[in-house]
Amino acid sequence: MGKNLTKRSEDYSKWYNELVIKADLAENSAVRGCMVIKPYGYAIWEKMQAALDKKFKETGHENAYFPIFIPKSFLSKEASHVEGFAKECAVVTHYRLKNAEDGSGIIVDENAKLEEELIVRPTSETIIWDTFKKWIQSYRDLPLLINQWANVVRWEMRTRLFLRTAEFLWQEGHTAHATEKEAIEEAELILKVYADFVENHMAVPVIQGTKTESERFAGAVETYCIEALMQDGKSLQAGTSHFLGQNFAKAFDVKFANKEGKQELVWATSWGVSTRLMGALVMTHSDDNGLVLPPKLAPIQVVIVPIYKGIEQLDAIAERVDPLVKELRSKGISVKFDKRDTHKPGFKFNEYELKGVPVRIAIGQRDLENNTYELARRDTLEKETVSADQVTTRIEELLISIQENIYSRALDYREAHITEVDSYDEFKKVLEEKGGFISAHWDGSADTEERVKDETKATIRCIPINVEVEEGSCMVTGKPSPQRVLFAKAY
Template sequence: MGKYLTKRGEDYSKWYNELVVKADLAENSGVRGCMVIKPYGYAIWEKMQAGLDKMFKETGHENAYFPLFIPKSYLSKEASHVEGFAKECAVVTHYRLKNAEDGSGIIVDPEARLEEELIVRPTSETIIWDTFRKWVQSYRDLPLLINQWANVVRWEMRTRLFLRTAEFLWQEGHTAHATEKEAIEEAELMMNVYADFVENHMAVPVIKGTKTESERFAGAIETYCIEALMQDGKALQAGTSHFLGQNFAKAFDVKFASKEGKQEHVWATSWGVSTRLMGALVMTHSDDNGLVLPPKLAPIQVVIVPIYKGPEQLDAISERVAPLVKELRAKGISVKFDNRDTHKPGFKFNEYELKGVPVRLAIGQRDMENGTYELARRDTLEKETVNEKDVVARIQFLMEDMQQAIYTKAYDYRQKHITPVESYEEFKDILENKGGFVSAHWDGTPETEEKIKDETKATIRCIPIDAPEEVGSCMVTGKPSSRRVLFAKAY
């Protein structure tokens, strides 16, 4: 269980990999670079999906589904887009197998080559914009606000569970608008939706900003992002929203008749988050004992562990606990009564601590006599004795209190690890010895950005949206700079 985890301070990477596997979130599969998301991990992802899907629909978006396969010719229609994804594409060339004539096994039938190769989607802009051409005729058809929940494939060589896998799950939104202003507003809206979800459901504080030109999504005019900080001082991009201008509309000839009767190209956005959020959730909150899950995303919010001798005591405890389970569920709190007789209470305590269950109740013979429960909260590991008539109210309070406490702890860590610097030497020292976000002046050129990346492995994570104008000098070149940007080493 948790006590057999590598400590974060010893090897953070190893701790993360062990925790994801031991907490039953995911495991490596027989397909290189791909993962199996186990039921407990998928239950967390389902809660993420449900929360995000509700927010999407509240902002007027509808779900649809588009093909997994994209004709190669589609991908080549937007030059910067294909350049950005070409090295990561999986390509389907044949459509049939056959038995080898020498009996050595199954081979690809050379006679079954496709007339045009199909790309397994790395993202769906091209197939969706080809479809939008048929859906958009008039200004009355706009805005078109579409989202899809899907899997995508990007052929990664170095993979890591949740953070970077060859296949991953995500949602991708694609919208078409009559004006540039509407499309920019949409891209900014979805960045704010993501920030709201990540902060208020995942309890992960984020910084909202825009990407530099070299870090933008392939084919975007502007990329908006939310950046989070992990406990090892590395940043993680938690979500992106892109203003695509008219690039894809022109590439796929998506036009509409305006109110004045003119034919105009639409304005576009795309935006997405993926199962990478699972990695962010684990790395932001968890400790050396295992997962720490915010109550809003915990598959099991309360677990009740009976401590008993013999079936008669278990039956009595079960009878006492049944109304509590019913009442908690009626209040929307997920609860599990673990009456397995194959594991001892100590094992169960460790198991649920490792899995990050927010609240654990224990009830034994003495509690039965006193009308009490022993309550333990996962984030602080504090224990208390609670009268059974107060236990529901106490759990309801803890659901909110823990959600806020987990966020506050992560926020305080993040704030302590935003360090302003003036010189390049100071910048290098902070990166090496403290980590976190480094706030520094940059001259705005891709050459300086690349030099910093080559020499320090740090990238510009974002140009913060709320960053005030501040006249200064680039820490590398000394050239004028009008505002600070945030650098960090990142996942």
């Protein structure tokens, strides 16, 4: 199975697109701008879903489902929200088709126009807050902690598999609270949940922060984010959590009776991560040989490839391997014994290397005689021979080691690509020659932020939180700056 991947150093974007397709993660669909997530890619997404869903439920959230269609009038109720999404909305105007009278095919029935157009969900705040109005009457109904796993549509003209498609999968959380303090604590809690998942399951280090006013979610008072750095020095927003204040409560008149019986508006949050995390996973760890997957998210954690001549040798290998497969599965390790006689071992080695399987075991006639296995780890491509009585313990050690190693490798790369600058000229030089995150002072004005974006294509990725604050002077204007912010070019 020839990989023939473009090298990252030659064309990072082309390498990424080829890898997503060749590793059987996804492919372009017949619908422009949309993708088909293939079984192997969806298996990774399912593991992401399971881990996140567990975390949400552990923090008191419940899953629900809301309509994909949103009445157009709902969007217009929150002014900044509709302004933020208006250019990305897909609109349903008719509800029926008919055969053309001239026999040319199917056409829209002009007599089947909807009384009110429906927006295909770009996000669900409006439809959910219309529902929350019915669910919330008293302080006893709060907090209301709802999550939904769904698809959304944001009409994109320039698309890339997983990173930016017209339709994508995600989860979106929507919560209602009695006080401002509780809502802010919820938004901050979810930020920590996201950071924990991305770092400990995806093995991707992230920086936690808040967005500038111009980069906030449409309708939010504050947007919290986690930002990750890809191997090409570009930033990728890996998740956002929004404190919505009372904006949506006002728009949809969602009030509750407090303990004194007085009516108050509720406080809100919303938050989400999407299948763009799949893109982050690929771009953070993978190499010129293919995917490198963290063991916690790999659909196949261990693959066993037999090397044999004739059915008798294969039967003998299978007899040795079957108890090992059962033992590994009993420990919660996903394992595949690839007995296909239609492909040679070399083909299989290439295939599983391309697909990023963390541990590969090879067993042949010599291993049968010596009671050994050959183990190869995907992250470093190192091989070792292990005795049969030690193999399970060694596999468990390797899976832990690989998870830790790829995180450390990504962290080392990120730390080496955070550069402090104090002048605009130095900023432009570092951005052009090195890339990565650039830590610089900013005067807090939207005009300065827009100037940097127009002149360099770099944006403020976040205002870091949980860091030592250092006052200084804006690198562009020289005006006072309360702390450094992180700039980068981004996906």
